[in-house]
Amino acid sequence: MFQCVFSSSVLQPHRTSCLFKHLFYHSATPASQKQPEPIYSKKTEIQRQTVRALSVKLFIFSALQVARQLLLQQQQQQQVSGLKSPKRNDKQPALQVPVSVAMMTPQVITPQQMQQILQQQVLSPQQLQVLLQQQQALMLQQQQLQEFYKKQQEQLQLQLLQQQHAGKQPKEQQQVATQQLAFQQQLLQMQQLQQQHLLSLQRQGLLTIQPGQPALPLQPLAQGMIPTELQQLWKEVTSAHTTEETTGNNHSSLDLTTTCVSSSAPSKTSLIMNPHASTNGQLSAHTPKRESLSHEEHPHSHPLYGHGVCKWPGCEAVCEDFQSFLKHLNSEHALDDRSTAQCRVQMQVVQQLELQLAKDKERLQAMMTHLHVKSTEPKTAPQPLNLVSSVTLSKSASEASPQSLPHTPTTPTAPITPVTQGPSVITTTSMHTVGPIRRRYSDKYNVPISSADIAQNQEFYKNAEVRPPFTYASLIRQAILESPEKQLTLNEIYNWFTRMFAYFRRNAATWKNAVRHNLSLHKCFVRVENVKGAVWTVDEVEFQKRRPQKISGNPSLIKNMQSSHAYCAPLNAALQASMAENSIPLYTTASMGNPTLGNLASAIREELNGAMEHTNSNESDSSPGRSPMQAVHPVHVKEEPLDPEEAEGPLSLVTTANHSPDFDHDRDYEDEPVNEDME
DNA sequence: GTCGATATAAACACTG
DNA sequence: ACAGTGTTTATATCGA
Numbered sequence: 173m174f175q176c177v178f179s180s181s182v183l184q185p186h187r188t189s190c191l192f193k194h195l196f197y198h199s200a201t202p203a204s205q206k207q208p209e210p211i212y213s214k215k216t217e218i219q220r221q222t223v224r225a226l227s228v229k230l231f232i233f234s235a236l237q238v239a240r241q242l243l244l245q246q247q248q249q250q251q252v253s254g255l256k257s258p259k260r261n262d263k264q265p266a267l268q269v270p271v272s273v274a275m276m277t278p279q280v281i282t283p284q285q286m287q288q289i290l291q292q293q294v295l296s297p298q299q300l301q302v303l304l305q306q307q308q309a310l311m312l313q314q315q316q317l318q319e320f321y322k323k324q325q326e327q328l329q330l331q332l333l334q335q336q337h338a339g340k341q342p343k344e345q346q347q348v349a350t351q352q353l354a355f356q357q358q359l360l361q362m363q364q365l366q367q368q369h370l371l372s373l374q375r376q377g378l379l380t381i382q383p384g385q386p387a388l389p390l391q392p393l394a395q396g397m398i399p400t401e402l403q404q405l406w407k408e409v410t411s412a413h414t415t416e417e418t419t420g421n422n423h424s425s426l427d428l429t430t431t432c433v434s435s436s437a438p439s440k441t442s443l444i445m446n447p448h449a450s451t452n453g454q455l456s457a458h459t460p461k462r463e464s465l466s467h468e469e470h471p472h473s474h475p476l477y478g479h480g481v482c483k484w485p486g487c488e489a490v491c492e493d494f495q496s497f498l499k500h501l502n503s504e505h506a507l508d509d510r511s512t513a514q515c516r517v518q519m520q521v522v523q524q525l526e527l528q529l530a531k532d533k534e535r536l537q538a539m540m541t542h543l544h545v546k547s548t549e550p551k552t553a554p555q556p557l558n559l560v561s562s563v564t565l566s567k568s569a570s571e572a573s574p575q576s577l578p579h580t581p582t583t584p585t586a587p588i589t590p591v592t593q594g595p596s597v598i599t600t601t602s603m604h605t606v607g608p609i610r611r612r613y614s615d616k617y618n619v620p621i622s623s624a625d626i627a628q629n630q631e632f633y634k635n636a637e638v639r640p641p642f643t644y645a646s647l648i649r650q651a652i653l654e655s656p657e658k659q660l661t662l663n664e665i666y667n668w669f670t671r672m673f674a675y676f677r678r679n680a681a682t683w684k685n686a687v688r689h690n691l692s693l694h695k696c697f698v699r700v701e702n703v704k705g706a707v708w709t710v711d712e713v714e715f716q717k718r719r720p721q722k723i724s725g726n727p728s729l730i731k732n733m734q735s736s737h738a739y740c741a742p743l744n745a746a747l748q749a750s751m752a753e754n755s756i757p758l759y760t761t762a763s764m765g766n767p768t769l770g771n772l773a774s775a776i777r778e779e780l781n782g783a784m785e786h787t788n789s790n791e792s793d794s795s796p797g798r799s800p801m802q803a804v805h806p807v808h809v810k811e812e813p814l815d816p817e818e819a820e821g822p823l824s825l826v827t828t829a830n831h832s833p834d835f836d837h838d839r840d841y842e843d844e845p846v847n848e849d850m851e
Numbered sequence: 852g853t854c855g856a857t858a859t860a861a862a863c864a865c866t867g
Numbered sequence: 868a869c870a871g872t873g874t875t876t877a878t879a880t881c882g883a
Contacts, residue, residue, distance in 0.1 A: 662872065692874050
């Protein structure tokens with residue numbers, strides 16, 4: 173208990189803010205419960221509840237005090253202290269993420285968080301150690317005190333039980349209350365110690381308060397809510413997202429919420445209607461049984477009832493049957509301050525979860541951005557091993573390459589937000605089929621991509637000026653195959669490059685020349701005359717033929733294939749996973765509307781298989797049926813003699829509409845403009 | 852060292 | 868004349 177107060181206050185600013193919120197939501201009800209500690213395991217329900225109620229009360233009080241003091245301190249010190257006040261502000265942003273986390277788990281300070289704090293603060297290790305020891309000592313003291321207090325409570329409760337049987341309830345309660353007050357004072361002393369400690373921590377820079385955190389409405393604290401307020405609150409609660417029914421995950425967060433899985437609407441509603449909603453949480457907390465209410469349409473299925481226990485946050489009252497549960501529910505958890513506050517807390521939990529989600533998203537973005545920047549810098553990395561399972565390998569090619577690269581990174585300009593429309597990961601398809609990853613200068617530089625990042629690969633290359641680890645031929649082929657008609661004009665190919673790769677938004681003259689060169693050089697690219705001009709198609713057969721040549725009997729090529737496989741496997745997995753498991757594919761945002769996306773997973777798989785087949789068999793036989801892409805039967809306009817064996821497809825459909833809608837409106841990343849900054 | 856694949860640069864031709 | 872397109876040649880790097 174009091175974890176929220178102590179642990180949260182011990183640490184980071186965000187914890188303090190959490191405390192504020194926590195506090196706020198407890199404020200309306202001093203009696204809001206706290207999660208029982210293990211110590212209570214054998215105690216009776218009544219005992220637990222009594223202690224809990226008292227604990228919460230104390231918690232609120234002390235937390236409020238602490239919060240106030242901290243706030244004041246922070247305000248005062250903001251300007252003053254040289255130790256760390258300047259730093260504090262700087263760190264705010266960095267702590268953003270943890271903040272939300274902390275809000276959810278106010279009472280637990282993870283080692284990481286602790287470490288973070290330690291790292292962030294300017295204090296010397298010795299100072300820190302001393303502080304921590306102090307803190308621990310205080311905690312220990314408090315714990316001991318509380319245990320003692322609990323024992324006392326136990327005894328009291330036993331007496332109470334006995335007397336209850338004798339029908340002397342009121343008296344007992346008074347006694348209990350008296351005792352509680354006595355211990356309360358003791359605990360308050362502890363709290364004060366804690367506060368002092370906290371303040372000292374804060375002074376020394378261990379603690380900061382988020383400036384953004386409002387001073388918090390303190391008035392409502394310790395006050396009951398007025399009926400209308402309660403009504404409104406209940407409405408809020410009922411309308412609030414009923415997040416997970418799982419009691420599981422956030423329990424670490426707000427104590428109350430642990431069990432408080434959002435109660436069902438019906439029960440709340442009934443509660444709202446409940447005429448006797450007045451009980452003072454404190455004293456009534458431990459007295460179950462009263463009359464029941466009606467929300468019993470669903471006999472034995474109630475979100476708040478399970479395994480013979482009331483699942484109301486912090487309750488755990490044992491109810492033999494559903495009826496008794498209902499009674500208990502209506503009596504103990506009627507519309508009163510406590511229940512209201514508990515619901516509030518749950519709402520807060522939900523909100524914080526959402527906040528957390530939002531922040532995590534932000535963090536993801538930041539990570540991506542960060543990686544983009546970094547990725548432009550050459551990084552030496554070990555050669556891609558045979559990691560079929562490894563996640564590492566997108567070799568970002570040759571930053572060191574004397575050729576094109578020198579130009580690239582010049583502009584750190586972060587990812588110019590590209591046209592969102594991404595055909596998913598080019599990479600995937602292209603690499604398998606083509607197999608060979610662009611080797612030149614490149615193998616030395618890998619951009620490790622964790623499986624977690626993989627989903628963002630597409631975006632990665634779109635935004636990062638990292639040279640894609642694929643050959644021009646691969647990319648060209650990919651561009652063509654991604655088009656609805658499987659054919660593109662040269663300009664459309666250009667556009668695809670620029671759209672899909674930030675890298676190709678520079679040095680247009682260079683890479684465009686390379687593209688043209690490749691188109692002409694490789695037999696697999698077939699030029700088809702069109703009314704408007706000409707379009708380029710891919711002769712898949714021819715394309716497949718290239719691979720075996722490289723691969724046959726060549727271990728290194730096999731390695732390459734495996735590398736590409738390794739690179740793609742996670743992509744494939746991620747993609748499929750997202751498509752299968754999530755109704756919301758990971759790529760949706762980027763690939764929305766891209767017709768090719770739907771087939772991507774299977775295409776990837778097939779191509780992957782194909783690639784591996786090649787790898788495994790030295791044969792140069794390329795089974796045309798392997799790749800779905802081979803449906804394309806391009807015309808061979810080229811004069812060059814073709815291998816007799818390869819079956820030329822029928823003339824391809826050179827339709828009037830030579831470009832796909834996808835590319836028609838392609839934003840044309842101008843070659844020149846981009847070139848400028850780099851040179 | 853050779854060979855094949857690839858990248859880059861550049862010259863050249865053709866076309867609208 | 869010019870830009871875009873397409874072809875070809877030369878050179879360099881890399882890995883096998």
